[in-house]
Structure formats: C-alpha cells, structure tokens
Amino acid sequence: MGLIPAITYLFLMFTFIPFMFLKYGGDNSTETHNSNGFKGLFPNSKLSTYLSCLLSLESMILLGLLDDLFDIRWRHKFFLPSIASIPMLIVYYIHFNKTSVLIPxxxxxxxxxxxxxxxxxxxxxxxxxxxxSVSIFCPNSVNILAGINGLEVGQTIVITVLLLMNDFYYLVVGAGGNVDAYSIHMFSVCFLIPFLGISTSLLKYNWFPSKVFVGDTWCYFSGMVFAVVGISGHFAKTLMLFFIPQIINFIYSAPQLFGIIDCPRHRLPKFNKDDGLLYNSYTEYEGEGNKPLNLKLYPIMNFLEKLKLISLVKKQKGDKEIIIKSSNLTIINLTIIWTGPIREDKLCLTIMILQFAVGLTMLILRHSLAPMLFGFDNSWTMLNRFY
Incomplete structure (x- = not known):
C-alpha cells in the first residue's frame, strides 16, 4: 500500500513544477523579487535540484518495491539508499560543491x-x-522502528511537523528578511506539506486496527523525503536532531543487527488474543536451532535488566542460573518493558508522543544554544559563507 501514496506524492510534485518555476510574462533566469524581498517563484537554477530530489525519490520507491516483492536481506538492502541518493549528490557537486561545516x-x-x-x-x-550516510540512515531508521499499526506513518508525520515548525520559524521569524534563508526553507515547505497531506490520509487506514499495511516501500520513500529536504536545504545536522529516537533505536538494536546477540527474523511484540494486549517478544537461546548466549555477555545483560533496559527469562541449571530468553532490542519492546502489556494503538501513540517531545526539546535547544555555540543561529549567515 505504500506504493500508492508514494506515486501520488510524485504526481503532485510534478504538477507543482510550472507553478514553482515558470515565470509568467518574463524571464525567470534572473532573480526578481517582490515587495517583501522574496523571489515569488524559484529561479530556474533551482530546478535541477528539485528534479534531482524527485529522481532520488523515484529511485528509492523502486528499491523499496523490489524489497517488498523479493524480501531482500537486511545486509544487502542497507546500502540501497546510497544508490538512490546519487542524482541529488551529483547535482550538489556540480552546482555547489561546498564541503565546509560549521564548528563551535x-x-x-x-x-x-x-x-x-x-x-x-x-x-x-x-x-x-x-x-x-544521511541518505542511508533516514530510510533505514524508519524501517527499523516499525512493526505495529500506525507507527511507520505516525513517526513520519511527527518528524514532518517538527521540520515544518523549523521551516516556519525561519519563514516568519528567523530569516530576518534575507532572501536566501527564505528561499531554502520555502523549498523545504514545498516538499513537506504535500508529504504531510498524503501521510495523514494514509494514517487513517494504517491506524489500529489497520486496514492496509504500508510495507518497506513507504519506509524507504518517507525516509528519503527527509534526506532530500535536509541535504538540499543545507540543514542535515538539524534534521538529525529530530531523528534522535530513531538513532537511539538503532544503537539499542545494534547488538542484534550486527550479530552480537542472535537476531530473529521478526522482532515484533507478541499479540495476546485473550486480552488484546501486546507483550514483549523474546529471542530464545535454548532449544534446537537456537544460538546460545555468549557467557561473557551475562554480566552486561544482568546489568541492563537492573536498569529496566531489557527483560530476561532465566532458569536454574545445576548450581548456575542461565539466561534462556531476552527481550528483542527495539524501543517498541523497551516501551512495553516500562509500561507493561499495552494496547497496540496506545503503544503507537506513546512512541509518537515521545518522538514529538524529544524533537520539540531539540528544536528549542537548537535555536537557543546555537547562538552561544556558533555565534549565530540564522541559516542565511551560513549561506552567505557558501554562496
């Protein structure tokens, strides 16, 4: 089902091209401004960036569709977004090729x-x-933090809202009348508002109890939308602030993703049909075909259990206590450890609220600490260094 809204989004973005770049009654190759100093339409020089972003999104949709059809293994599909990002990075190299980053x-x-x-x-x-790496991380992080009704779409809606809040801050307050700052954040808004529209429509059908399942196509496509917005808008570092829950989920999942602990094919919470609640899912270390847990990891696992960061099932074997199960390492399961068995819609809503709370905190810190660390906050100051 993720393919349908993704294609709808592309059709919308194609339809917008004449309204965004065609200068009626004049030449748009030169930069003209209206009374408030903003270019009413984007100059033609921006069209190549716009089209390269769409080409990267198209490539990502195709790669996501192939994954849905052929169930590509994680180790093989992890780097696929880097292929889809090539058009955007090539255009960036040809037109900008600015590789400096600000430091405190x-x-x-x-x-x-x-x-x-x-x-x-x-x-x-x-x-x-x-x-x-940003292009690789964004799609994969959405794909990893998934598995319950509404979460794949819900997290993208929250991130989109946070990005729009950041954009509108610059459009209304932060740009200070500067055309370049206004332009790049308006460019971001042009990508995000249509995406927010199709996301909220999709959430209606993906919310618990779900009528449709979005698949990997949506996860890869939505993550790439954020990547192209962050890279083309020159705020990839700010973008990562809104992905902190996904970053934590990736770090938390790393022992299973990289084979330190056995990783089952699916790590979704277990649904109990008797009470309609979700319970932790576990990796088993005992029984035929199961890989036993390395004894060197026992102290770490026991320590994490005391911190309520993992749930363990143990049994006595002789004079020793051995671990026979451990909860799967996702923040979905971690949330269940903290809340106890919970309904699926409440679990999804809890994670979305957590995502928004963390993102809003980072947004406030971004615009309050940046002047102290870098000496300024407005993106136009950075752009003046680059152009």
Missing part, C-alpha cells in the same frame, strides 16, 4: 589556522560520505 567557536579556537576558515572546517570528500 570554542573548538575553532583550539585548532590551527590552516584547518579553520571563519569558524568552519572543510571536510572535502568526507562531506559527501556524510550526506550519503
């Missing part, structure tokens, strides 16, 4: 002058590795 002033003062240039450091080709 207290760090800049301690680095030699030949490394630092006006409070920024040039990463060179490593900057493209970073942007490629």
């Amino acid at each position: 002033r207290f760090v800049a003062k301690r680095l030699p002058d030949y490394i630092i240039s006006e409070n920024s450091i040039n990463l060179g080709w490593l900057y493209y590795v970073y942007m490629g």
